[in-house]
Amino acid sequence: MPRRKGGGEGQQFAFYMDLLGHDVINSNQAVLSYLELIYSNPAADKKIKAFAEKALTHVRTSTLLVENVKRLIATRTLDLQSMKPVDIVRTVERAHLEVSRFYPGKRIRIKFDSKPSQALAVGDSYAADLVLSVLLTAVRLDPGDEVDLKVDLREGTFGQRQAWVLRLEDRNIALPAFLNGGGVEETYSQDISTAVKTTGMLFAQMAAKNLGGDFEAHALVHGEKRSGAVFTITLVKAGGTQ
Amino acid sequence: MTSVLIVDDELFIVELYRDILQLRGYKVVGTAFDGEEALKKYGGSQEKPDVIIMDHRMPIMNGVEATKEIMRMNPRQKVIFVSADVLVEKEARDAGAVEFLPKPFRMDDLIEKMEKIAVLRR
Numbered sequence: 001m002p003r004r005k006g007g008g009e010g011q012q013f014a015f016y017m018d019l020l021g022h023d024v025i026n027s028n029q030a031v032l033s034y035l036e037l038i039y040s041n042p043a044a045d046k047k048i049k050a051f052a053e054k055a056l057t058h059v060r061t062s063t064l065l066v067e068n069v070k071r072l073i074a075t076r077t078l079d080l081q082s083m084k085p086v087d088i089v090r091t092v093e094r095a096h097l098e099v100s101r102f103y104p105g106k107r108i109r110i111k112f113d114s115k116p117s118q119a120l121a122v123g124d125s126y127a128a129d130l131v132l133s134v135l136l137t138a139v140r141l142d143p144g145d146e147v148d149l150k151v152d153l154r155e156g157t158f159g160q161r162q163a164w165v166l167r168l169e170d171r172n173i174a175l176p177a178f179l180n181g182g183g184v185e186e187t188y189s190q191d192i193s194t195a196v197k198t199t200g201m202l203f204a205q206m207a208a209k210n211l212g213g214d215f216e217a218h219a220l221v222h223g224e225k226r227s228g229a230v231f232t233i234t235l236v237k238a239g240g241t242q
Numbered sequence: 243m244t245s246v247l248i249v250d251d252e253l254f255i256v257e258l259y260r261d262i263l264q265l266r267g268y269k270v271v272g273t274a275f276d277g278e279e280a281l282k283k284y285g286g287s288q289e290k291p292d293v294i295i296m297d298h299r300m301p302i303m304n305g306v307e308a309t310k311e312i313m314r315m316n317p318r319q320k321v322i323f324v325s326a327d328v329l330v331e332k333e334a335r336d337a338g339a340v341e342f343l344p345k346p347f348r349m350d351d352l353i354e355k356m357e358k359i360a361v362l363r364r
Contacts, residue, residue, distance in 0.1 A: 029346040032346050
């Protein structure tokens with residue numbers, strides 16, 4: 001695992017967060033498992049199963065919130081030099097499987113517009129978590145049961161560095177207005193009530209920045225009839241020039 | 243019937259595993275709430291459990307230490323390690339755990355790993 005640096009108050013916060021996260025995840029384990037029992041019970045009727053499925057999604061979301069905050073703490077103190085490269089193509093494919101499991105009631109389709117055979121980026125498991133988090137957020141914000149995501153992965157630059165630019169587009173998302181400008185972090189510091197709804201994007205932006213890259217979220221169609229969303233993740237190429 | 247020893251410091255988690263494993267036809271032969279209690283129960287039992295489900299973060303003795311001690315007593319013992327701390331996976335496997343499940347997991351995933359072990363025993 002990558003080495004971490006930092007200390008003081010941040011370390012104390014991380015310690016309390018770790019304790020809280022551990023206990024919340026334990027509770028979620030119990031709720032999740034009993035709900036699974038209800039869901040798989042042949043005696044349960046369709047409506048009960050539908051309620052159980054909704055509850056399952058909420059418990060998974062609660063776990064994800066805890067994990068995102070834990071990851072946020074971890075990414076703040078990452079040492080990029082000790083990280084292993086991650087293949088973004090495989091990462092998107094794995095995230096697709098994971099998100100489909102997360103939302104069993106939704107049919108999630110991913111179509112690559114442009115896909116290299118391999119795209120190695122700096123970021124280790126944190127980059128994989130970042131991609132998963134953005135994908136989960138996109139599916140969460142899409143109100144439909146059929147989710148179609150258009151994915152484009154191509155080479156680019158970020159500052160002076162070579163990078164991989166991953167673009168995810170969903171035409172059905174109603175992106176919260178506060179995210180339209182892409183300034184995720186600033187908005188979070190202003191309005192915590194909206195912040196908790198999209199912690200995944202805050203994590204994505206902070207993680208991307210801490211990994212030397214970037215993350216942005218924009219509406220696909222601007223103006224009064226805003227609709228759709230584009231999420232752009234930029235990650236530094238593994239072995240890319242400085 | 244595959245026998246199981248459950249080790250976790252949270253009573254509701256122990257009850258959860260017991261409920262589900264018994265429902266799926268497994269025999270829960272014992273429970274322990276910390277690593278030391280697990281060692282006492284394991285060492286004192288005539289018939290060793292086929293599988294131990296081991297948590298990590300517990301008082302008195304953690305799961306990694308308990309697993310090391312159990313493997314010293316019986317290197318063939320099968321331990322499935324379950325923890326909310328994904329960072330302990332390597333330590334757990336080094337200690338001798340054959341499987342690792344990060345919490346929260348689907349019960350089907352635990353059953354799948356239990357079945358894998360049961361098949362190897364046959």
